[in-house]
Amino acid sequence: MSLRSPMQLTLFDVPAASRAEPERPRSPRTPKPASPPDEHRSLPDKAEALPRAAELAHRLSTLLKLPVHLTLTDNRATLVSFRRLPEELRLRVHHLFLDAPENVVRAIAAFVGRGDARAQAVLEEFSQGKREKVRRTRQPGAPLKARGQCFDLRAIYERLNTTHFQGLIQADIGWARRPGRKQRKTIRLGTYDDRLREIRLHPALDQPHVPAFVVDAVVFHAMLHQLFPKEPGSCPSAHSPEFLERERAFPLLDAALRWQHEHLRALLRG
Numbered sequence: 519m520s521l522r523s524p525m526q527l528t529l530f531d532v533p534a535a536s537r538a539e540p541e542r543p544r545s546p547r548t549p550k551p552a553s554p555p556d557e558h559r560s561l562p563d564k565a566e567a568l569p570r571a572a573e574l575a576h577r578l579s580t581l582l583k584l585p586v587h588l589t590l591t592d593n594r595a596t597l598v599s600f601r602r603l604p605e606e607l608r609l610r611v612h613h614l615f616l617d618a619p620e621n622v623v624r625a626i627a628a629f630v631g632r633g634d635a636r637a638q639a640v641l642e643e644f645s646q647g648k649r650e651k652v653r654r655t656r657q658p659g660a661p662l663k664a665r666g667q668c669f670d671l672r673a674i675y676e677r678l679n680t681t682h683f684q685g686l687i688q689a690d691i692g693w694a695r696r697p698g699r700k701q702r703k704t705i706r707l708g709t710y711d712d713r714l715r716e717i718r719l720h721p722a723l724d725q726p727h728v729p730a731f732v733v734d735a736v737v738f739h740a741m742l743h744q745l746f747p748k749e750p751g752s753c754p755s756a757h758s759p760e761f762l763e764r765e766r767a768f769p770l771l772d773a774a775l776r777w778q779h780e781h782l783r784a785l786l787r788g
Contacts, residue, residue, distance in 0.1 A: 570616045574623065575609075581627035582607060590616070597645055600630050614648040662692025662716065666724035674737050675717070682768075687741045694718040705785050707778070708736040710743040717741070722785045735774035739765060 567590060575588035585606040590613045597612040609630065615622065622644045628637035664672035675691045689710070708719045717740040723733050746761040757765075765771060778785070 567613065567616060574611075574616060574618070577623050578609065578627055578630075581624060582631055598626065598629065598641065612645070614645060618644065662690050662718070664692045666693050666721070668724050668726055668728070669730070669733050671717075671719060671733075671737065674734060675741070678734065678738055678741060682738065683741060683745070687744050689715045689717050689741070689744060691717040691719075691737070691740075693721050693724060696721045705782075707785070708740045710740040712744065712747060715744070720785075722787075727781075727784070729774075729777060731770040732774045732777050735768060735771055738768050 571588055571590055575586045578588070579586040587606055587608045589608075589610045591610050592613060593610075596610075597614070599610045601608045607630065611626070615626065618626070622640060625634075625637040625640035625644075628634040629641060664670060664675075671691045671693065675687075675689070679685050679687050694709070705720060705722065707723060708717065710717050717737065719733070719736055719740075723736065742761055742764055746758050746764070748756070
């Protein structure tokens with residue numbers, strides 16, 4: 519299971535089973551060249567961070583009653599992720615949690631230990647207040663790619679913006695990178711990052727058998743997140759009544775949702 523940045527919202531998260539299971543960590547990727555420093559990053563010095571990280575790991579180990587192997591990250595998309603092993607818990611947390619107060623540390627333990635939704639809300643609210651420590655810039659030289667093999671997301675975005683939003687939405691849009699080949703039980707078809715004003719769609723949608731109205735519905739949903747921002751501390755999957763009312767007016771929404779569920783296995787295969 520992972521805690522996503524509160525500024526990056528999950529759209530059309532289709533479960534393969536009624537019981538939620540912890541998300542497996544992503545496979546390691548080839549390291550990219552380091553990006554130049556910018557004023558938004560505030561990485562702690564290694565010599566300063568190590569004892570604080572050790573203390574955080576000790577506090578969590580005491581609460582969870584098992585050894586915790588903790589790794590600090592600067593990931594802007596995933597702030598907390600973990601893998602449970604027979605002898606220990608491998609935990610990756612964003613460095614913003616180094617200064618977490620006791621209630622937030624307990625919330626990490628509750629989130630990791632039993633997937634507590636209330637604990638997740640506490641972590642979301644805390645990270646929202648520390649958003650200046652979350653990396654905001656994309657790696658240089660990697661602009662979003664909007665034109666896929668089957669769908670041009672920029673053309674879809676501009677058409678929907680004109681038709682449904684009077685041109686008021688201001689965002690970049692593109693296809694997300696294709697994930698590693700692994701067995702998945704859920705799939706996030708789209709995300710919106712309000713810090714970068716970016717919409718990303720899962721490449722599993724860029725296939726000939728996917729109806730255009732399904733892609734339209736995911737893009738429309740993402741655009742609504744700019745119009746109706748998520749309230750700090752609210753459940754990550756929650757949407758306001760105004761959001762849901764506006765979304766229900768979208769043509770073929772029910773058909774798009776039904777298609778997603780009926781073709782879940784194909785989407786999971788990517």
